[in-house]
Amino acid sequence: MADDHHGPTVRIYLAVFASLMFLTALTVWVAYQELGMFNDVVALGIACTKATIVILFFMHVKYASRLTWLLAGAGILFLLILFAFAMADYVSRGWLGMPASHYLQ
Amino acid sequence: MADHALHHDDHPHGLAHQFEDMPQQKESAVIGMWSFLITEILFFGGFFATYLIYRSYYPEAFFEGSSHLDIPLGAFNTIVLIVSSLTMAMAVHKSHEGNKRGILVYLTLTGILGLTFLVVKYFEYSAKIEYGLVPGLAWHPHGENSPQLALFYSLYFGMTGMHALHMIIGIGLLIWVFVKAAQGTYTAEYNAPVEIFGLYWHFVDIVWIFLFPLLYLLGLQAGGH
Numbered sequence: 001m002a003d004d005h006h007g008p009t010v011r012i013y014l015a016v017f018a019s020l021m022f023l024t025a026l027t028v029w030v031a032y033q034e035l036g037m038f039n040d041v042v043a044l045g046i047a048c049t050k051a052t053i054v055i056l057f058f059m060h061v062k063y064a065s066r067l068t069w070l071l072a073g074a075g076i077l078f079l080l081i082l083f084a085f086a087m088a089d090y091v092s093r094g095w096l097g098m099p100a101s102h103y104l105q
Numbered sequence: 106m107a108d109h110a111l112h113h114d115d116h117p118h119g120l121a122h123q124f125e126d127m128p129q130q131k132e133s134a135v136i137g138m139w140s141f142l143i144t145e146i147l148f149f150g151g152f153f154a155t156y157l158i159y160r161s162y163y164p165e166a167f168f169e170g171s172s173h174l175d176i177p178l179g180a181f182n183t184i185v186l187i188v189s190s191l192t193m194a195m196a197v198h199k200s201h202e203g204n205k206r207g208i209l210v211y212l213t214l215t216g217i218l219g220l221t222f223l224v225v226k227y228f229e230y231s232a233k234i235e236y237g238l239v240p241g242l243a244w245h246p247h248g249e250n251s252p253q254l255a256l257f258y259s260l261y262f263g264m265t266g267m268h269a270l271h272m273i274i275g276i277g278l279l280i281w282v283f284v285k286a287a288q289g290t291y292t293a294e295y296n297a298p299v300e301i302f303g304l305y306w307h308f309v310d311i312v313w314i315f316l317f318p319l320l321y322l323l324g325l326q327a328g329g330h
Contacts, residue, residue: 008198027317031318068139078143
């Protein structure tokens with residue numbers, strides 16, 4: 001049957017699946033390498049890449065309306081706000097000699 | 106009764122009255138599901154933010170805690186979920202064709218893979234209980250960093266437990282979609298329930314995509330820090 005619903009084809013699904021498997025193998029392999037702080041950066045980079053692939057193709061966002069894009073984007077934007085504001089607080093707590101900062105030592 | 110007859114003449118199967126046509130109805134369903142997924146993203150986001158904060162405070166305890174997790178089992182479950190996402194995507198694909206048998210076959214595969222994931226998780230949890238690595242229930246570490254280690258394991262059980270609960274709910278929803286599909290409810294025009302269930306399933310897969318490296322793979326660097 002012709003692909004008349006503007007969704008991905010089976011071939012695209014298989015390519016997506018192969019990429020996800022490759023990235024899973026890559027993230028395990030990288031974890032065994034000594035990269036210092038870059039272990040985290042690479043692991044999160046690979047996880048974000050995998051998530052993006054799943055969202056775009058398996059969840060059809062690449063083929064969806066702009067309103068769907070807006071909602072998916074809003075979810076990620078507010079997640080980043082959550083991380084940024086929480087970390088801005090916790091990371092900076094020891095910077096000034098505030099009365100409560102000894103709790104963190 | 107005249108209204109009833111009119112309903113069947115004018116409305117395609119599955120189209121609710123408030124919608125203009127099937128594409129508009131499906132678009133609304135997808136947008137509704139994404140609205141729900143935003144709340145889910147932020148729900149798990151709270152866990153991830155907590156993880157981020159305590160990991161930055163106590164990196165050594167987190168490396169040590171992580172080194173007790175079973176990487177082969179975690180990697181196996183990652184693969185199981187990725188395959189289940191493929192079979193779920195195929196079920197949605199078959200629903201677009203109105204292919205009832207195709208939907209049933211791929212939903213069955215997805216369900217089996219989901220159960221496989223939970224069985225592996227059961228064995229992992231059993232091992233943690235056996236080794237006394239469950240904060241509050243069976244906690245054996247007595248070292249200096251025992252409280253920080255307990256924090257890692259609290260997050261491990263909180264995050265993987267909440268993820269597993271989502272898998273269990275997902276399998277419940279899968280059975281419901283399966284029964285509806287078996288009754289011939291879904292056609293090439295009306296298949297939004299399969300589609301939005303797929304969105305849920307893929308979302309749960311994405312959560313695991315982040316949990317696996319953050320919880321399991323971290324401990325490999327324990328020696329390097």
